Amino acid sequence: MIALLALFAVWTGWRVFRVDSMVRASFALMLSFVSVGAIGVLLSAPYIGVATVFMMAVEMMVMAIFMVMFMMNPAGLNPMVMVHQHRLSIAAGVLAFVGLSAAILLSPLPSDPVPEGSDVVAQLGHELLGPSMLVFETAGVTLLATMVGAVILSSRQGWFGAADHGSRPPDLTAGGDPAGRQPGDGGGHGHHHHGGH
Amino acid sequence: MTALLVLAVLATLLGGTVLAALMDRAALPLAALLTRQRVETEAPDRMNRDLSSAWYLALAAIGLSVVPFAPGLALIDSPVGIVIWGSCEALVVVTVFLHGWSPNAPFPLIGAYRYAAIGLPIMLPSMFVLIAAALPAESLSLIDIVESQREIWNVLRQPLGLPLFLVVALAMTLRGPMDYADAADIATGTSAEESGAARALWQVARLAMLVSISAIAATVFLGGPLGPVLPGPVWLWLKTAALMALTVWIGNRVARTTPDRMLTILWVVLLPLSFLGLIIAGVMAL
Numbered sequence: 001m002i003a004l005l006a007l008f009a010v011w012t013g014w015r016v017f018r019v020d021s022m023v024r025a026s027f028a029l030m031l032s033f034v035s036v037g038a039i040g041v042l043l044s045a046p047y048i049g050v051a052t053v054f055m056m057a058v059e060m061m062v063m064a065i066f067m068v069m070f071m072m073n074p075a076g077l078n079p080m081v082m083v084h085q086h087r088l089s090i091a092a093g094v095l096a097f098v099g100l101s102a103a104i105l106l107s108p109l110p111s112d113p114v115p116e117g118s119d120v121v122a123q124l125g126h127e128l129l130g131p132s133m134l135v136f137e138t139a140g141v142t143l144l145a146t147m148v149g150a151v152i153l154s155s156r157q158g159w160f161g162a163a164d165h166g167s168r169p170p171d172l173t174a175g176g177d178p179a180g181r182q183p184g185d186g187g188g189h190g191h192h193h194h195g196g197h
Numbered sequence: 198m199t200a201l202l203v204l205a206v207l208a209t210l211l212g213g214t215v216l217a218a219l220m221d222r223a224a225l226p227l228a229a230l231l232t233r234q235r236v237e238t239e240a241p242d243r244m245n246r247d248l249s250s251a252w253y254l255a256l257a258a259i260g261l262s263v264v265p266f267a268p269g270l271a272l273i274d275s276p277v278g279i280v281i282w283g284s285c286e287a288l289v290v291v292t293v294f295l296h297g298w299s300p301n302a303p304f305p306l307i308g309a310y311r312y313a314a315i316g317l318p319i320m321l322p323s324m325f326v327l328i329a330a331a332l333p334a335e336s337l338s339l340i341d342i343v344e345s346q347r348e349i350w351n352v353l354r355q356p357l358g359l360p361l362f363l364v365v366a367l368a369m370t371l372r373g374p375m376d377y378a379d380a381a382d383i384a385t386g387t388s389a390e391e392s393g394a395a396r397a398l399w400q401v402a403r404l405a406m407l408v409s410i411s412a413i414a415a416t417v418f419l420g421g422p423l424g425p426v427l428p429g430p431v432w433l434w435l436k437t438a439a440l441m442a443l444t445v446w447i448g449n450r451v452a453r454t455t456p457d458r459m460l461t462i463l464w465v466v467l468l469p470l471s472f473l474g475l476i477i478a479g480v481m482a483l
Contacts, residue, residue, distance in 0.1 A: 023298055024242070027291065047337070050280045057287035058320060061294060061313055121276045121337060 002039055009035040017083055026064035030056050044114040047121045202272040205430060206262050209437075213408030214401060216438060220445045223400065230397040238300045238390045245299035250395065252292045253402035260285040260409040265340050267422050267429030278339035279327050282413055286323055289369050289406065290316035293378050296399065297387030308386025311456050312378035316368060318463040319375070322471035323365040326358045329471075329478035330417045339416055346420040354481075357474035359418040361467060366414060366444050370407040373448025377456055379403075411440040 012032040016025045033056035040049025083089065114120060128136050156162055171178055218224040263278040265271040275281055290313060297309025331337050333354065334345035342351075352359045367375035379386045388396055415421055415436035422429030454462070 023295075027295065030291070046275060046277045047280065050275075050277050050284055054280060054284040054287050057284060057291050058317065061287075061291050061317060064294070065310070065313055119276070 002042055005035040005039050005042075009033075009039070022067040023064045026060045026067065029063075030060035033060075044120055045124075047124055198270075199272070202266065202270070205266050206258065206264075206272050209266075209412070209434065210258055210261055210405055210408055213412075213437065213441070214404045217404035217407045217441055217445070218401075220442060221404065223404070227397050227400055230392070230400075231394050233393040233396075235395060236390055236392045238302045241301050242295075242299040245295040247395070249292050249296035249299065250398040250402050253289065253296070253399070254405055256285045256288055256292065257402065257405040257409040260406075261412055263339055264412045264416050264433070265343050265421055265429075266433060268343060269340055270429075271340055274340060275338065277337045279331055279337045279342070279417075282339075283320075283324055283327065285409075286365070286369060287320060290320070293371065293387060297378060300390040302390045304384045304389035305387045307383050308378045308380070308389070311383075312371075312387070314456060315375065315377045315459055315463070318460065318468070319365055319368045322361050322463070322467045325468075325471035325475045326355075326361045326365075327417065329355055329475045330358055332475075332478045332482040335482070339413075339421075342417055343421040343423060346423060350418065350420045352418040355418075355474055355478050357470060357477075359414065361471050361474070362414050362418065363440075363444060363447060364467065366407070366410045366440075367448055369410050370444065370448075371403055372407075372444065374451040374453045375459075376448075376453065377459070380453060382453075407441055407444060408437065411444060412437045414440050 009032045012028045012035070015028040016032070019025050019028060034053050037049045037052035037056070040046075040052060043049075156164065215224070218227060259273075260282050262272040263275060263281050271278065273281065293316065294309045294313045297305040297307075297312065299305075330342055330351050333351070334342040336342065336345075345351075346354075364375060367373055371379045377386075379388050383389070388399055391399060412433065415433060419436045419440070420432075421436070422433045424432035427435075453459075
């Protein structure tokens, strides 16, 4: 069962790079993580396993929205290539695979079955809010600060006016005209002055 | 015993769905849909279009399988039952999104993105009220949560919990004020390009989810199978049916606002309210 789930996780992980849309890639990655979560449940880590499914469902939904939002290919149904920087990524992939395989094969893995009837969820809770509390809380507060910062940075309204006021799109050619509509000329849309100028 | 529990879950889901169809006065229109032909869209994502209804139905079934039908007796007796339900909720958002995304057509896509925008923030109050209910039980298991309500039901101990969870129920069943996926203002949204049996199956799954989330609400806030004289399953069915009726009634009575206004309500009103409920529950549980 674990082997089947692991194979499914690898296959869906591989699909992430073979499909041609951001939405498909996000949810292929979600399926990969769901099978990893199921392996966690089978390895007597029910909370971590099920929480992985929960977190990844929410996370991949957010990721799909943001990737479609920031990609030049909206809606996600148009075909596109999911891989780039071939040599670097092949090298990084091979290196990571060899390194992780070596770590698995060379390190002595503990053979320590969970005793029947032990309360693993409560033990995890005591660990997270006991000895590991400092690490846990530091990570949590850092993530929260990052999220608040990201929202503030991407917000259009700001203390000194709109964030995109006076901004200039990148040039089409080096030193040439900027791409898109020019500030002030209405962009060929008649008299409409959209907020984005 | 397991076979009996499987039977109980399936019978509850089936009977509850029929009851929900009657409450919605949807039984006849649903049957009539079966005779209609299918609609095809250009370049759809066939797998997700054909399977999203099945996933919705499966999530309703998985959600119901963690519900205890008698004290100490659930099909999936997990120490993290409430987190399993939380995963089902999160996957419902993904499923509804894929249902709207897969036909490759404008109205379903608008419904999909609107629903994702509303469905993601609704996860937070949902988790907070469920964790608050888990605090007096000192356990994430729904069986223990039922046991913790022997003296007083959570609906009285944590008065904020059930009203907030009913908002979640409206969102999870695409209903009334929280129906940003399949609403009439965008020509039934994610279902706009669906006809015939496929549309009927999506509606059946939506009704089954009403049964499932009402059973969870009955378990977490109304003591589930606890009650005098009558056997456990009967109490669970009665409470579930009452909450289904309440959800349908609210869905029919309360008007829907614009998505951006609803987003403000969710983040500025409901989220702090649910957090307040969690803090109070935490202080009381100390």
